[in-house]
Amino acid sequence: MTTQERRDAKTGYLALSPWMVGFVVFYAFPIIATIYFSFNEWTLAEPPTWVGLDNYVRMFTRDPLFVSSLRATTLFVIISLPTKLVLGLMLALLLNLKIPGMNAFRTIFFIPAVISGVAVSLMWIWFLNPDTGVVNTLLSYFGIRGPLWFWDLHWALPSVAIMSIWKVGGAAIIYLAGLQNIPAHLYEAAEIDGASKWSRFWRITLPLLTPTLFFQLIIELIDAFKIFTEAYVITHGGPLKSTYFFLYYFYEEAFRNANMGYASALALFLLVVILSATVFVVRTSKGWVYYEN
C-alpha cells in the first residue's frame, strides 16, 4: 500500500467514524444487550437473573398472547402490504400525468406520510366514529349502516389497515421518482412500434420500476411488522385482541408488566422474523428485479 493509499484509507475511515460510532452505540450495543437480557429475568429495579432459555420456552410453548399478537400482526401485514404497494403504484402513475396543478396534488397526497402517527390516529377516531364519524355519515346517505370500525371485532384490524393505507402518498412519491427515471426514448420507440398503453406499462414501466418496487417492498414490509401506534392510541389491542399487535405486546410486557427479559426475547423474535422475511425477498429478487446496467 502506497503512502497516498494509506492516507486515503485514513481519510475514509475518518469520514466513516461518526456513522460507525453511532452504529455501535445506538444499534450494535443495544442488540447485543437485548440478546443478553433475553436470557434473563429482569424487572428493572433488581439486577437481571440468568434463566437460560426459559423466556423462549415460554414464548413457543405456553404463551397464548404470543400467538394472538403474531396472528394479528401477520394478518395486518397480509392486508396492508400488497394493498399499499399496488395503490402506491397506481397513485404514482396518476401523479406522473402532465396536468395543471400536479405539484399541488403531489403535496396533498404526500402530507399524510409526514403527519405524526398519534395525530393521524386521533383524526381517524373521529373519521370512523360509528355514530358521528364522516365515513358512517356518508354511508348513511346511501342507506348503508356502517360498522363500528375500531370497536367491531371484525372491522378493527381492517380499520387500522385502512389508516395505514391512507398514508400511501409516501410510497407514491418514491415510485414517482422511479417513474421519472425511466428514459422517455423507450416509450417513444414503443409508440412508433404501435405498442398499446397497457403493453408499454407491462413491458417498459413495470420492469424498469422493479428496483423501486423492490425497495418499497422491503421498507413497507419492515414498517408493517412494526405496527404499534394505532393499537396504542386507539384500540389498546382490542376488541378481543383483534389488534393486539406484536410490538404492542412487547410494549406491555416491557413497560407495563416490568418483564424486560421476556420483552427482550419478544423483540429478538420480531427481529428474526423481519430479517428472515427481508432475506427471503432479497434472495428472490434476482428473479424479478431488473437492473438496466
Place this chain on the structure above:
Amino acid sequence: MKLLNGTRILVLVSLLLMLMLSIGSAGAQDTVTLTWWTTSGRDSPEPAIRNVIAAFEAEHPHIKVDVSIMAEGAYNDLMSTAIAAGEGVPDLAWYWSNNWLPQALDITDRLDNDPDISRDIFHTEYFNNWVVWNDMVIALPYDIGANFVMYNKDVFDDEGVPYPTADWTPEDYIEIAKALRNEDKRRWGGDRPRGPFRALWRNMGATNPYSDDSTTVEGYINGPESVAAYTWLWDLVDSGATPTPADLEVLGTEGTGPVDLFIAGRLGMATLNPGSMVSTLEAGVNFGVVPEPRVPGNENWVHGWALRAGIWKNSEHPDEAWEFLKFWNGPPGQRILMEQGLGHFPPIPSLLAEYEHADTEWYQGFLTVLDATQTASWRKDHPCWRGAVIRGVRDAWDLIMLGEIERDEVQATLDAMVEPGQAALDECVPRLGG
C-alpha cells in the same frame, strides 16, 4: 519605607482576600443541592411546586432543591432508565411505579423518631396502602384521589329522578340510568365501569380474580360472585342506557374518562375522580358525589390512590432529602399545593378540612368516599392481578362490551377464562410475587 508600607498593604490585602475566600468556600461546602424529579399538572402546577421549594429554601438556607419538572412520559422513561442503570437517580422522586420501590430509602426510623412529623397526621388507609411496602415506610404520600360516582343534579331534576344515596345498589344504578336515558336530548343515563375486579366488583362480592395465596383462579374468575358481577355488566350494556366504548373514546377527553360528556349534560352519572370534580365545578355544573353502588351486606370499597415521594436509597444527602420530604409531604408543603393547585387533595385529614369548598354537599360526599376500604389494600401485595391476570382474561369483558354473548353464556365464558388466567398467574407469581 514607602516600599515596605506598600508590601505590607499588599500582604494584608492578600490575607484579607484569602480569609474572605476561605469563609466563602466554607459556606459553599455547607450548601447541599438536592435533585428532585417530578411532574406537574392541574393538581400540582409548576408555580405551586416552585413556591413550595422557595418556602423550603427560605427555612433551610443551606439546602437548595434543583427540581426537574417533566411530562409524565419523559418522567417514566428517565426514571426507568436511571434505575436500570443504577446511577443518576435523583435524591428525591415521585415513585409511582411499584417496580421502582426497591430503590427507595427505608425511612421508617426517620419518620418514627422525628419530632416534626408523625405518621398519625396522614390518612391511615392512604398511608398504609401507598407508602408502606414490605413493612417499611419507603415514601410519604401526597395528593390523594379516588373514583366515585358523580351525578348531574340538573339532569336528575329534568327527568324527575331522585338523587342517588350512599346506600344504593348496582340494580339501582341500572334502573336510574334507564330512567335518565333521553334519546331526544342525546343523553345517556350513566357510564360503564372501566374494568373488572375494581371497587364495583368488590362491592358486588367478587373480591379477587384469584385466591389470596395466589395459587388458583378457579372459583374466583368464574365463581358465583364474579358471574353475578359480569351478568350485572351484561344487563347494563343491554339496557342501552350507557354510551358505547366507541362513544366514550370519541367524546371523552383523553385520559379523563367521560368527564366532558358529563359536563355537557349528556351523561347523567359518571364514575370520575377529583380532577373531574374540579373541572365540573369550574364549568358551573350542579353536581353531587356518592360512592360506587354496592350489594347490601358487602363492604364498601373504593379505588383510591396517593402519589408518593421518596428518597433514593443511594442518595448522598439522605438527611437533607428527608428535611425536604417532610416539608413537601407535610402540612407546610401540602397546604401551599392545596391552595395553589386545582384539585390537589392532601393525605392529611386536618388539611382536607381546610379546603375552600369544605362546607359543600359534594365535598362532604367526597370525604365519605375517602374513608371506604381501598382496593389497593389487596392489590399492592398482588402485583400480578392487573398486568398479567386481568389482561389474560380480558376477552370476557370485551365479549360483553361488544354484545357478542347472551346473558346465559356469561358463566361458560368465564369458565373458558380459567385456563388463560391460570397460565398468566403461574407465569407472573414467581417473577413479581404475590
